[in-house]
Amino acid sequence: MLATSVPPPPFTNAGKKRFDSCCFVIPTKAARAIGYAHFSLPLVTNFEHMNIVAISGSLREKSSNTALVHALQSVAPEGMTISIVDIGNLPLFNQDDEAVFPAAAQKLKDAVAAADGLFIATPEYNRSISGVLKNAIDWLSRPYGKNSFVRKPVLVAGVSGGKIGTAVAQSHLRQILLYLDADIIGQPELYLGPAHEIFDAEGNITDDSTKALLTKALGVLASRGG
Ligand SMILES: Cc1cc2nc3c(=O)[nH]c(=O)nc-3n(C[C@H](O)[C@H](O)[C@H](O)COP(=O)(O)O)c2cc1C
Numbered sequence: 753m754l755a756t757s758v759p760p761p762p763f764t765n766a767g768k769k770r771f772d773s774c775c776f777v778i779p780t781k782a783a784r785a786i787g788y789a790h791f792s793l794p795l796v797t798n799f800e801h802m803n804i805v806a807i808s809g810s811l812r813e814k815s816s817n818t819a820l821v822h823a824l825q826s827v828a829p830e831g832m833t834i835s836i837v838d839i840g841n842l843p844l845f846n847q848d849d850e851a852v853f854p855a856a857a858q859k860l861k862d863a864v865a866a867a868d869g870l871f872i873a874t875p876e877y878n879r880s881i882s883g884v885l886k887n888a889i890d891w892l893s894r895p896y897g898k899n900s901f902v903r904k905p906v907l908v909a910g911v912s913g914g915k916i917g918t919a920v921a922q923s924h925l926r927q928i929l930l931y932l933d934a935d936i937i938g939q940p941e942l943y944l945g946p947a948h949e950i951f952d953a954e955g956n957i958t959d960d961s962t963k964a965l966l967t968k969a970l971g972v973l974a975s976r977g978g
Contacts, residue, residue, distance in 0.1 A: 756781040796975045803868040804973060809874040809885030817873035824871065827966045832974060834871075837863050839888040850895040857891040860899050862917065864892060865899040868977030870934075871970070873878045873967035874900035876912055885925075886977035893932055901925035902933035905976035907969055909942035910948065919943050935976055940969050 777904050796802075806821040813909055824834045843849070853861070863868060874881045876952045892900040908925050910918025922943070942965070950959045957963050 760785065766976060775833075784826060796971065798972075799829040799974055802868050802974045802977065803835060804828070804832060804869045804871055804970065804977075805835050805837050805863050806871040807837055807839055807873070807885070807888065808822045808880045809839075809872065811884055814949060815833075815875070815962075817875050817909075819951050820873045820909065820944065820957075821871065821946075822909050822955060823951070823957045824966065824970070826976040827963045828970050829967060829974070832970060835863060835867070840886055842884075842888055842891060845887050845890040845894075847894075853895075860888065861892060861898075864900045864904065867904070869907065869973040871907045871909065871973065872925065874908070874910045874918060874921050874925050876910065876918045879920045880924045881921050881928075889932070893907065899932055901929060901934040903935050903936065905935045905973055907937045907942070907973040909944065909969075911947050913945065915945050915948055916943050917945055937969070937972055937976065940965060940972070942966070 784916055796873045798935070804824075808815060808818040808821045812818070821834075821836050837860055839860065842860065843854050843856065849857075872885070874885055874977050875968050877883070889901075908922050908929070910922050912918045922941070925976055926936055944962060949956055952958050
């Protein structure tokens with residue numbers, strides 16, 4: 753006996769975000785240090801109202817990682833907002849303070865909660881992330897049951913004076929974020945350096961291939977959020 757089947761309804765994505773799937777192979781100054789960056793991009797094409805929170809793990813005045821987060825708005829896809837959050841004013845994490853969260857830590861948690869995605873630029877300190885960045889992550893992960901990273905899209909980056917200086921720090925950071933159940937962007941990887949070839953004295957990004965890579969990377973991050 754022949755089985756009869758009802759044909760499926762016609763596919764429609766009306767009312768949903770529009771995605772363009774494509775594959776970019778971008779040779780960048782940063783990527784040349786480690787080979788080429790290969791990544792597939794499911795790109796959201798409309799970035800209006802997309803808010804990305806950007807954090808630098810360095811408090812140094814002339815920090816290249818802080819320069820990177822400040823330069824993001826200039827390379828962000830049109831319509832996307834980059835909100836830079838300073839982690840230098842956070843108190844040292846103390847579990848005794850969890851019951852009444854310090855104002856600065858609560859402000860950080862609120863900013864991340866409202867964000868479509870998180871961009872973290874980490875320096876490499878002693879083959880890991882900086883203490884100030886770990887402190888911020890510890891605050892964001894608490895109190896128990898209110899971990900801000902759960903399913904939050906996170907794009908990891910780092911700038912150093914050398915060619916692959918933040919690779920080990922970024923690896924540690926991804927390990928922490930994996931435990932915290934963040935939605936870590938696997939590609940592209942952003943090992944940016946040497947800093948003096950990417951930024952001018954005012955902290956503007958001068959390297960076009962790095963600009964293009966960052967624009968695409970922010971598009972990938974946005975496609976995971978919202
Ligand atoms: C305490 C400390 C530890 C460091 N450890 C490393 C390291 O393990 N690997 C590395 O490549 N650079 C290391 N550096 C150099 C920093 O990565 C470099 O100063 C970088 O520019 C810091 O980032 P920033 O410009 O955003 O402040 C270290 C610097 C400091 C202050």
